[in-house]
Amino acid sequence: xxxxxxxxxxxxxxxxxxxxxxxxxxxxxxxxxxxxxxxxxxxxxxxxxxxxxxxxxxxxxxxxxxxxxxxxxxxxxxxxxxxxxxxxxxxxxxxxxxxxxxxxxxxxxxxxxxxxxxxxxxxxxxxxxxxxxxxxxxxxxxxxxxxxxxxxxxxxxxxxxxxxxxxxxxxxxxxxxxxxxxxxxxxxxxxxxxxxxxxxxxxxxxxxxxxxxxxxxxxxxxxxxxxxxxxxxxxxxxxxxxxxxxxxxxx
Ligand code: NDP
Numbered sequence: 001x002x003x004x005x006x007x008x009x010x011x012x013x014x015x016x017x018x019x020x021x022x023x024x025x026x027x028x029x030x031x032x033x034x035x036x037x038x039x040x041x042x043x044x045x046x047x048x049x050x051x052x053x054x055x056x057x058x059x060x061x062x063x064x065x066x067x068x069x070x071x072x073x074x075x076x077x078x079x080x081x082x083x084x085x086x087x088x089x090x091x092x093x094x095x096x097x098x099x100x101x102x103x104x105x106x107x108x109x110x111x112x113x114x115x116x117x118x119x120x121x122x123x124x125x126x127x128x129x130x131x132x133x134x135x136x137x138x139x140x141x142x143x144x145x146x147x148x149x150x151x152x153x154x155x156x157x158x159x160x161x162x163x164x165x166x167x168x169x170x171x172x173x174x175x176x177x178x179x180x181x182x183x184x185x186x187x188x189x190x191x192x193x194x195x196x197x198x199x200x201x202x203x204x205x206x207x208x209x210x211x212x213x214x215x216x217x218x219x220x221x222x223x224x225x226x227x228x229x230x231x232x233x234x235x236x237x238x239x240x241x242x243x244x245x246x247x248x249x250x251x
Contacts, residue, residue, distance in 0.1 A: 001232040005030035008081040009229060010074075012064050012121060013091035015042040017189030018139065018218050020049070022088055025222030026229055027055030031086065034077045035059045054136040064091045064117035065223075074124040085127035086229045089118035090139045094191060098197045107153045114157035115164065122168055126177075133176030137228045138165045140183040140240055145248055150199055158183075162240045169238030178237040180228050185244025187216040212245030220245075 002031050009026045013019035020126050023033045027050055035046050035057060043059040050057040056222030058080055062073045078084055092116045093108045118138050129136070142148075143155040156181045161180050169179040186192060186206040192215075196203045206215060242248045 002088075002118065002226050002230045003030055004226070004230060007031045007085040008034065008077070008089065009086035010034040010036065010038045010084055010116065010121075010125070010223060011088040011090060014088070015023070015039060015046040017191060019088065019090040020046050020222050021048060021136075021218030021220075021222055022090065022225040024033065024053060024055075025219075025225050026088075026118075027053060027057065028222075028228045031229070032056035032081055033058075034081065034084075036062050036064065036073065038063055041248065045079060055207055060194070062122055065112040067120055067250050069122050070120040070197070072115075072164055074121075074128060077136070078128050083132070083196065084125055084134070085132065086135045086137070087125045088119060088137045088139070088229075088250075089121055089126060089161075091117055091138075092139065092168075092191070094151055094154045094195070096150045096154075096195065097152075098149060098202065101153060110153035110162075113159050114154065115160045118161060118164060122179075126172070127179050130175045134178075134234070135229045136165075136168065136177065136179040137225060138179070138181045140165075140181045142183060142185055142242075142244060142247060144181070144183050144240060145242075164236045165240060173237055175236075178233060180233070180238065181240040182221065183240050183242045183244065183248070184222050185210060185216050185247040187218060190219060193249070206247075209250055210245045210247045213251055214245065216243070216245060222225065 055120035
């Protein structure tokens with residue numbers, strides 16, 4: 001029931017961190033993977049890593065905030081692989097400033113990268129997903145649940161991801177498309193390396209608050225990706241699943 005042979009997965013931000021780990025897990029389960037990102041060096045490295053593990057992989061240098069480019073991306077991936085079954089909306093950024101210091105341009109940059117991109121990719125993928133039924137996995141965050149004083153636009157975008165997930169899940173359930181969100185806890189990636197420098201005491205606060213008593217690793221997100229991409233989750237839709245070592249249930 002977790003077998004993804006003959007399935008094609010598109011992972012945005014699949015050229016690093018959590019996205020790459022999810023792409024690897026999907027490839028190991030048998031899926032062919034289309035990896036999307038902007039940085040050509042990271043794309044080339046991700047392609048090498050996925051191919052070494054035996055996966056069928058192609059990379060696409062696309063800005064997922066660009067409406068026309070996203071439309072072209074879906075058409076190209078469908079042409080290259082013959083189908084799209086799984087969409088992982090994982091690309092994301094953060095700009096860490098308190099709300100009073102955030103410019104409108106910075107607000108839009110974060111909202112576009114984290115939330116509007118998920119809308120654009122989902123909408124463009126829909127005609128392909130609808131052909132055989134499919135799976136959408138949207139990446140939220142602990143800030144989908146909690147406030148973070150240093151991340152107002154990021155928190156708004158990740159809260160929005162959960163509601164966007166629910167709306168899309170209800171809209172597409174009749175098409176046999178399941179749409180779910182994953183809410184990672186604190187995971188050690190490029191994104192959070194910077195946060196540990198910018199936010200005083202963050203590293204230790206995360207350790208103290210997480211019942212599992214460690215930061216997460218990108219690989220910790222592989223299992224949930226396979227579950228939500230496979231037939232194992234065919235009656236699961238509209239949920240937001242924390243993968244956080246217990247962070248969100250700690251009093
Ligand atoms: P990374 O910075 O390692 O990965 C983010 C990826 O998104 C990069 O590979 C980047 O590719 C890509 N990306 C960003 N903007 C765009 C864009 N406009 N177009 C195409 N690709 C883009 O961070 P993480 O792996 O940590 O983050 C992945 C997701 O997980 C994000 O949505 C993040 O918010 C979320 N998350 C992370 C947590 C953590 O603790 N690490 C916790 C909760 C959620 P490129 O460099 O080529 O632009």
